[in-house]
Amino acid sequence: MENFSELNLREEVKRAVAQLGFETPTPVQAQTIPAILDSDRDLIALARTGTGKTAGFGLPVVDGIDTDVDAVQALILCPTRELCLQIARDLTEFARFRDGVNVVAVYGGASAGDQIRAIRGGAKIVVGTPGRTLDLINRKKLVVDQLKRVVLDEADEMLNMGFQEELNGILDATPKEKQTLLFSATMPKEARKISTDYMNDPQEISVDHTEAGNxxxxxxxxxxxxxxxxxxxxxxxxxxxxxxAVIFCRTRREVDGVAEDLRFAGHAADALHGDMSQAQRDDVMKRFRKGRIKLLVATDVAARGLDxxxxxxxxxxxxxxxxxxxxxxxxxxxxxxxxxxxxxxxxxxxxxxxxxxxxxxxxxxxxxxxxxxxxxxxxxxxxxxxxxxxxxxxxxxxxxxxxxxxxxxxxxxxxxxxxxxxxxxxxxxxxxxxxxxxxxxxKDKPEKEKRERRGNVSYTRLCMSAGRRQGYTVPQVIGMLNKNVPGRKIDLGKIDLQNNLTFIDVDSTEAGRVVASMSGVQDRGNDVALRIYDGGAPVGNDDGPREKRPRNKYKTFSGGNPGNFKKKKHRKG
CATH class of the missing domain: 3.40.50 (Rossmann fold)
Structure with a gap:
């Protein structure tokens, strides 16, 4: 397909596309738009950010709205406020020549009353984050019994952010007779479970790495x-x-430090991360889009929806x-x-x-x-x-x-x-x-030097209140520590994964820094509750003093998750 004019879209939508300067569909758009328009079959589309996914589902959604029906007919779910607003803006542009196709964005951190009034004002399409959307459905302020299409955009990211229960609640409330469209960069087991539980014989489209690469x-x-x-x-x-440019850092603390140092060096830079208020984030994004800020220092989650x-x-x-x-x-x-x-x-x-x-x-x-x-x-x-x-x-x-x-x-x-x-x-x-x-x-350090240095390290054992049953692997544990502990990399020793616990040996000189950095951290929906392990209860637990147990005997760890997790047997490897 070489041109948008070849697509089976309404003339009003084609006119909007032409005014927006779209000419040739991207590979994602060329595959998904006909699949959505020409069939009521559910669809799974695997494609990365920056490949044109929004138009891939947005144009058919706008095209399929019946303006004679006074109800919300399409619901689009996405992980963050920024992406929610971006999608709503794009769909409003696609619908510029379709009178009565009103798009409303609903998300946390803003007045629910204003959003409810906008829905009552004749919304046909709602774009929302999972938490606020489910809240409005439960309060019967967002009525979804006449939905024709539900879109899950960046499904893998929503699941990574812990929105599994919210997505289940929303999908349970929607009609069985509808078209469900799932867009995702990857297909983790949680996303596959959603497709099994809530989708009917979905067609699967995958834009391979070569096509998706720019x-x-x-x-x-x-x-x-x-x-x-x-x-x-x-x-x-x-x-x-x-x-x-956008400059990506691992942690919020690092984002603030790099942005501040760039400003001190005379550059128009600012920070964007989850600790900022919504008003602050909106102001930063507005100034960045207008070019008043030339360097945006951000975390991955905060930059979602940045277009x-x-x-x-x-x-x-x-x-x-x-x-x-x-x-x-x-x-x-x-x-x-x-x-x-x-x-x-x-x-x-x-x-x-x-x-x-x-x-x-x-x-x-x-x-x-x-x-x-x-x-x-x-x-x-x-x-x-x-x-x-x-x-x-x-x-x-x-x-x-x-x-x-x-x-x-x-x-x-x-x-x-x-x-x-x-x-x-x-x-x-x-x-x-x-x-x-x-x-x-x-410079790469010679392997011999690395081994000698490691041999002289004294390790302290930490205990994390999550393990295999929470979906962790050793690389994921290492990645979680690298992501949340700022500064230089930590020297790690043995990592022992149990069913509900993980024991991590870290350089003793860094143990305090690691525990402090991980305080209050949630990862993959879990309160990881990383503590120094002393052979009995983790040091620093708030449950009060406990009887000292002999080392290398049966251990009990309490803290982080409800109940006590018992390590019945010490296993190596």
Missing amino acids: SNITHIYYKVKGSHRFSLLKLLVELDPDMY VSDLTHVINYNLPDAPEVYVHRSGRTGRAGKEGTAVSIVTGRELRKIRDIERYGKLEFSEAPIPSQEEVYKQRALRFVDSVKTAEMTDKKLMAQLPEIVSGLSELERDDLIQQFVAFSLADFSKQVGSSKPVEAG
Whole structure:
């Protein structure tokens, strides 16, 4: 299919598509739109962020609304407020020539009363986050008995965020006779269970990695020492004054720190993460879309729904643990036929992640040389010269003072005048960049050295109140720690997975930092309750003192999850 005009859409919808500048459907759109329009069969579409999924389900949803029926006819569920608002905006644009097709967004953190009034005002399509949507259904403020279509967008992410019960509650409330459309980047067992329980003989469409990959994106990485990440980031930003980028960090604390340091270095940067109020997040997103902020430092979850077609770069300040997350991130640049660059800052030991991403995404990275401070100084000096040469005097009051200015500087020779002029104009730049330590390339430590260092480490055992039954594997435990513990990587020893517990040996000098960082953390819907394990009750548990039990005997751990979990037998491996 080469053109949207070939699709079996209403003329009003085709007209909206043409005005929006859409010409050739993406592979996802070319497969999903006819499948949804030409059949009432349920659909599972596996495709990544940035492949045009919203239009893939949004155009058929808008097309299928019966304006003579005064009821909500389509419900679209998504994981975050930002994505909810983005989808609602897109569908409103698709429906611009369809009178009476009203789209309402419902989400937490905003007035439920306003959203209820908007639904009563004639909503035909509701886009919502799971929590607020189920709340309105239970309160009978959102009536779903005449739904014709339900869309689960980014189903894997909703499940990762712990919305399983909400999704079940919503789907249980909807009519059996409807079309259910599930869009997801991956198909975890929880998503497969939803398809089994709530979908009827679904057709499955999968856009493979080659089709989903964006050939407009250049993938590069810089290998540095872990402590030099920010110094390199600052050099990269200085070298490209037109950079318009999202910078991904692991933790909220790191997001705030990087954004603050970029602002101190004179750059238009701000942070976006889940600890901010909705009003703060809305303000940041508004300024970023308008270009007042050029560098948005964000966590993955906060950046869900971010759709800015002009992004020049996506920068991985830290690589994600899962290759598919990298593809989600990088897909935010190189859109609308434009060129984009995905930059990753890695240490030597993280090169294996680069290779994993290459295999998964069928893409190729190239290693870029680390820029020097001298190169950054040269580029800034040349830009300064160009800006001086093209500057115009437009202020008449200032122009009237020129004779006095010239007279005041007349005692300086030409070269001295230029030197003073440069020293004054670039003083802040010199202070910001010149104070940074030189960036050193990361090096792989020889295996022998690694083994010797590990042999001298003293370990402290921690206990986590989740294990195999909660779906954990050893790599997932490591990934959870890397994600939530800021700063340098932790030296880990043995990780012993039990049914409902996990024992983790960590460098004793880091044990306190790890426990503090994991305090209150929820992962995969679990309160992980990581504590120092002393052979009986975990140290720091709030249940009061307990009788000291002999080591290496039967253990009991209480805390985190309700009830006591007994470790009946110590097993190695």
